[in-house]
Amino acid sequence: MKSMLKKVFKHWEVFLLVFLVLEFVVFGAANPKFLRPQSILNSIVNYISVCIIALFVTLVMITGGIDIQAPSIIGLTSIVIGVLWSDAGMNIWVAVAIAVCIAALCGALSGFFIAYCGVQPMVVTLGGSFLYSGLALLVSGMSATPAYQGISGFPAKTEAGEFVGFRFLGKGEILGVPTQIAIYIILIALCIWILHYTKYGERLYLVGVNPQAAEYSGINTRAVIMSTYVLSAVSAALAGTLLTANINSAKYNLGSGYTLAIITAVVLGGTLNTGGKGSILGTVLASLIICILRYGLPLCFDVSTQNLDLPVGIILVLVVLGREIAGQHMLSRLFKRRG
Amino acid sequence: MKQIQSLFEARWMSSLIFLILLFLITGIADPAFLSYSNIISCFNTATMYTLLAVGIAFVIMTGEIDVSIGATLGLTAAMTGLIAQRDGSVVVMLLVVMVVGAVIGLVNGLGVAYFGVPSLIFTLGTNSVVRGLVYIMTDGRTVENFGGTIASYGNKTLFAQITVYYAIAVALVAIAHFVLTRTRKGKYFIAVGDNAGGANLVGISVLGTKILAYVLCGLFAGIGGFVFASKYGQVMTVAGNGYEMTAIAACVLGGVSLSGGLGNMVGAAIGAVIMSSISRLLVFIGLPSTYDNTITGVMLIVIVVVDALAQRRSIEMSRRKRLLSRTAENTPEGGVKA
Numbered sequence: 001m002k003s004m005l006k007k008v009f010k011h012w013e014v015f016l017l018v019f020l021v022l023e024f025v026v027f028g029a030a031n032p033k034f035l036r037p038q039s040i041l042n043s044i045v046n047y048i049s050v051c052i053i054a055l056f057v058t059l060v061m062i063t064g065g066i067d068i069q070a071p072s073i074i075g076l077t078s079i080v081i082g083v084l085w086s087d088a089g090m091n092i093w094v095a096v097a098i099a100v101c102i103a104a105l106c107g108a109l110s111g112f113f114i115a116y117c118g119v120q121p122m123v124v125t126l127g128g129s130f131l132y133s134g135l136a137l138l139v140s141g142m143s144a145t146p147a148y149q150g151i152s153g154f155p156a157k158t159e160a161g162e163f164v165g166f167r168f169l170g171k172g173e174i175l176g177v178p179t180q181i182a183i184y185i186i187l188i189a190l191c192i193w194i195l196h197y198t199k200y201g202e203r204l205y206l207v208g209v210n211p212q213a214a215e216y217s218g219i220n221t222r223a224v225i226m227s228t229y230v231l232s233a234v235s236a237a238l239a240g241t242l243l244t245a246n247i248n249s250a251k252y253n254l255g256s257g258y259t260l261a262i263i264t265a266v267v268l269g270g271t272l273n274t275g276g277k278g279s280i281l282g283t284v285l286a287s288l289i290i291c292i293l294r295y296g297l298p299l300c301f302d303v304s305t306q307n308l309d310l311p312v313g314i315i316l317v318l319v320v321l322g323r324e325i326a327g328q329h330m331l332s333r334l335f336k337r338r339g
Numbered sequence: 340m341k342q343i344q345s346l347f348e349a350r351w352m353s354s355l356i357f358l359i360l361l362f363l364i365t366g367i368a369d370p371a372f373l374s375y376s377n378i379i380s381c382f383n384t385a386t387m388y389t390l391l392a393v394g395i396a397f398v399i400m401t402g403e404i405d406v407s408i409g410a411t412l413g414l415t416a417a418m419t420g421l422i423a424q425r426d427g428s429v430v431v432m433l434l435v436v437m438v439v440g441a442v443i444g445l446v447n448g449l450g451v452a453y454f455g456v457p458s459l460i461f462t463l464g465t466n467s468v469v470r471g472l473v474y475i476m477t478d479g480r481t482v483e484n485f486g487g488t489i490a491s492y493g494n495k496t497l498f499a500q501i502t503v504y505y506a507i508a509v510a511l512v513a514i515a516h517f518v519l520t521r522t523r524k525g526k527y528f529i530a531v532g533d534n535a536g537g538a539n540l541v542g543i544s545v546l547g548t549k550i551l552a553y554v555l556c557g558l559f560a561g562i563g564g565f566v567f568a569s570k571y572g573q574v575m576t577v578a579g580n581g582y583e584m585t586a587i588a589a590c591v592l593g594g595v596s597l598s599g600g601l602g603n604m605v606g607a608a609i610g611a612v613i614m615s616s617i618s619r620l621l622v623f624i625g626l627p628s629t630y631d632n633t634i635t636g637v638m639l640i641v642i643v644v645v646d647a648l649a650q651r652r653s654i655e656m657s658r659r660k661r662l663l664s665r666t667a668e669n670t671p672e673g674g675v676k677a
Contacts, residue, residue, distance in 0.1 A: 066459075068584075113640060119647040120597045122404075124640060126584055131636025137629050260406070260463055267460040274457070306479045306576075310471020317464035320456045 012270035012323065016285035019319070023289065027296035034299055041178055043295035044288070045246065048180045049074060049239035050258055051287040054265040055191045056235035058283045060228045061266055062195070064208045064275025065121035067229060069110060069128035070236040070262060073103050074255030076136040077240030082151035082250025083143045092155060092166045100237045106132055107233025111226035125229075129259070136252035150249035170245025180242050187235070191280045204228065208275030265290055268316060350594035351606030357592075357642070358613055365620045372623040379500045381616040387412070387563045387570075388611035389508045391586035392593070393515050394559025396607040397552040399590055400519075402532040402599025403451055403458035405553065408560040408586060410469035411443050412579035415564025417477050420574045423485035432489065432565060440561020441554050443469060448553030452546045466583075473576055483573035490572045504566050509608075511559070516604040528552060533600030588639055589614045594646070613638075 027034045034040075044051070053070045060067045077099045084095035110128040114121045140147040156165045163171040172179040195201040206214040207221050215221045236255075244250050269286035271278025293312055297303040303311060362381075366373040391408055398405045415436040422432050443465065450461040497506045518525040530538045531548045539545050563582075568574050591597065592613050593606025617638070618631050626634070 113644050117644050117647050118651060119643045120591075122597055123588070123591045123643045126588055127636045127639035127643065129584075129636070130632045130639060134630065134632030134634070134636055138633060141629055260466065263459065264463050264467075267457065267463070272457065273459050304479070307471060307474050309467040310475065313464050313467030313469075313471055317450070317461065317468060320460050320464065321450065321454055324454045324456050 013279065013282050013285060015323070016269070016282060016289060020285055020289050020292065023292050023296060027292070027300045030300035034296055039299075040292075040295070041181060044184075044291055045178050045180050047287070047291040047294070048184060048246075049243050049255055050261045050265055051184055051284070051291065052187060052239045052242070053232065053236050053258070054262050054269070054283050054287050055187055055280060056228075056232040057262055058266050058269065058271050058278055058280060059191070059195065059204060060121075060232050061271045061273055062204045062208045062275060062278045063225050063228050064211070065114060065225065065228065066263070066273060067110075067125050067232045068122065068259050068263070069106070069125040069132060070232055071255040071258040072129040072131075072133035072136065073106055073233050073236035074240035074243060074258070075252045076106070076132045076139070077103050077237040078244045078250045078254045079136045079140045079143075079151075079252040081241065081244055082145075083139055085154070086145070086151045086250075087143050096166075096241055099241070100234060103233045103237030103240075104230050107230040108226065110233075111229030114229065115222040115225040133253070133256065140252040147252060150251040152249045154245065154248055154250075167245050167248065169242055170248070180246065183238075183242065187238075188280065188284055195280055200224070205276055208277070210276075261290070264316060268319065350601075351603050351609060353646075354593045354606045354609040354613070358609055358616075361613065361616070361620060365623050368625065369623040372620075376500055377619075377623075381619055382612055383500075383502045383505045384619070385612040385615040386502065386504045386508050387566050388582070388585055388589055388615045389505075389512065389608045390559045390563040390566065391582055392589040392607040392611040393508075393512055393604050394556040394563075395583070395586045396590050396593075396595050396602055396604060397515075397528055398458075398556045399587070399595050399597060400528045400532045400599060400602050401549050401552045402535065403549060403552070404587070404597070405444075405447060405462045405556050406459065406583045406587075407443065407447060407462040407466040407469055408556060408563075409579040409582040409584075410466045410473065411440055411557055411560040412564040412567060412582055413473050413574070413577070414443075414469050414476070415439055415561040416567040416574045416578050417473050417482050417564075417576075419489070419565050419568035420482035420485050421476065423489045423568070424482070429489060429492075433562075436561040436565045437558055438561075440557040440559070440564070442557070443560075444554040444557020445550065447557065448550030451553065452549035470580075473578075477574075477576055479576055481573055481575045482568075485568075485572070489569045492569050494570070504570070508566075511562075512604050512608045519604055529600055529602075531599075585614050586611070592639070592642055 024035075053074075057067050057070060080099040080102055081092070081095045084090045084098060085092050088095075090098075106128065110124050113119050113124045137147065143151060145151045154166050156167060157163055169179055169183075174182045195204065203214065203219050203224050206217070206219060207224050211221050214224075240254065243254055265287040266278070266283055267273060268289070269278065269282030269284070271283065290312065293315065294305075294308055297308060297311055298305050362373070362378065371377075391412065395405055395408055418435055418439060419432045422435060447458075447462055447465055450456050450465070451458040492503065495503050497503045519528065520526075527538070527543050527548045530541075530543055531545050535545050538548075564579070567578060587597075589610035590602065590607045591610065593602070593608070593610030595602030595607055595610075614635070617635050618628060621628060621630055621634060
């Protein structure tokens with residue numbers, strides 16, 4: 001029994017899954033309204049940016065880096081799309097493509113400094129978050145629309161109230177599933193494939209465990225590290241596009257509060273910020289746990305949305321403490337210290 | 340002579356030179372900037388960041404990180420405001436902010452050092468807990484209208500236009516610098532950050548040192564909160580949001596290595612001045628404030644990249660020197676072959 005428990009606890013994802021199910025049980029029992037699938041899906045859609053970016057920041061953190069610039073790229077993408085479409089009169093899809101390319105360049109720039117100049121990733125991406133959010137503000141200055149208002153009126157909504165074209169990304173449905181969630185599922189599959197079924201994924205782990213050994217075994221560690229930052233920037237661009245399509249407004253400061261939420265989702269998912277350990281499944285489960293908490297607590301226990309920080313924070317602290325205590329066998333360690 | 344040389348080799352010297360260069364460039368763009376009162380107010384406005392940066396420098400030197408200081412500052416600022424609204428005395432406020440800050444630091448320290456939770460994760464958690472407490476304490480409203488003594492302290496100058504608070508901050512920096520470089524306990528911080536295992540072997544309590552670093556960090560953030568309330572006269576629920584990142588950036592600009600074991604307090608304090616002066620400098624250079632973030636970002640990246648490249652070069656140079664001296668010893672002719 002004890003050894004079985006130990007085994008279960010070794011798989012962090014199992015614990016997260018149990019926790020997620022527990023959330024559903026508790027919230028569902030407290031308020032049956034909670035279990036309406038439409039509301040649950042909507043709550044995920046509201047949190048989709050964090051969920052998507054967390055997937056790719058997981059890759060960054062597995063190589064031992066960290067990316068806190070992604071949220072500023074959400075805003076940059078959004079405003080670039082808005083300005084190119086409304087002020088430069090471009091086709092919306094061309095605008096999206098250009099915005100994604102710009103985001104990739106931003107990621108490549110930061111990644112270059114981290115991988116090839118050996119600067120600490122936290123500092124570079126911190127500088128990046130200043131730089132890219134600053135650029136977003138400057139781009140928004142090029143628009144005829146005042147920055148605080150946001151550029152709106154994206155195509156298109158048919159007279160029957162269906163969303164087509166660009167806005168289909170944000171509000172449409174595929175077989176009854178919101179488009180955003182469908183895209184999220186595809187991205188999850190893609191990430192799992194990249195990380196767990198390709199050589200590239202193996203290299204990510206190797207670089208995270210021991211970059212020198214990886215280098216000596218013929219892996220181009222620098223290119224690998226740089227590529228993860230490009231990927232996470234592109235994912236941020238994707239999240240920015242989806243968010244813009246969803247709220248029908250392009251603003252320079254979209255996503256500005258997501259930094260800590262993304263890191264929280266990744267580390268709660270069991271990814272070590274020192275690198276070499278982590279899984280996509282863990283990140284997905286952790287994102288959903290936080291998302292459901294933020295949706296369920298106000299609905300079932302009358303916690304005002306403003307006060308959500310406290311319970312979410314306490315649960316996060318308790319979960320990581322519990323994991324540490326269970327995983328490292330605190331008791332036996334204490335005995336060893338005495339002996 | 341040797342002392343002067345070592346002074347110039349000190350890491351904080353390059354930050355200071357950078358700060359002076361920044362001021363000079365701004366002065367060239369607009370000579371009006373180079374007045375005494377302008378430069379002094381650059382330093383005065385840096386008070387809060389100085390306190391935060393020096394506090395977090397202790398933690399960063401031990402190789403950990405603390406992203407909860409922004410929330411700690413917000414909480415203690417709100418508490419100061421609430422006490423002031425009830426006409427509490429300044430002594431009570433100071434006691435409360437220091438105790439609250441130290442307790443939050445203690446919790447962080449225990450979680451990170453005793454329970455072994457990675458510091459980024461744990462302080463992220465405490466960050467949202469503390470921010471949640473701010474909302475609960477203030478009912479989600481801005482704390483304001485607490486006039487009286489404390490608000491009048493905010494801009495009180497001690498001498499030569501230096502505010503009382505900045506003078507206190509400088510004194511604290513000096514004490515921290517002295518403790519770090521001249522006392523045995525102070526050197527433990529660097530030792531633990533440089534090589535925790537080695538420090539443990541020579542009998543330094545890694546656990547105790549890390550906890551102490553977090554407590555000091557919380558303490559400084561608490562004092563920062565007091566200054567915030569006194570200076571602005573109102574405390575929003577989001578007060579201090581994002582300050583932790585600026586403080587970390589200030590440390591990095593001042594030459595505190597994020598991987599631990601390297602750094603000094605004077606550098607962190609100068610970094611704080613750089614970070615908080617940027618918006619003022621832009622005004623004088625003539626760029627609109629929309630350029631704030633862009634310039635900050637570019638500067639931060641350029642500085643750290645140049646620093647990293649210079650460091651790598653110096654490491655390579657010293658290695659080459661070592662290799663050369665070895666070959667010189669081994670060959671009797673003393674010939675040096677590359």
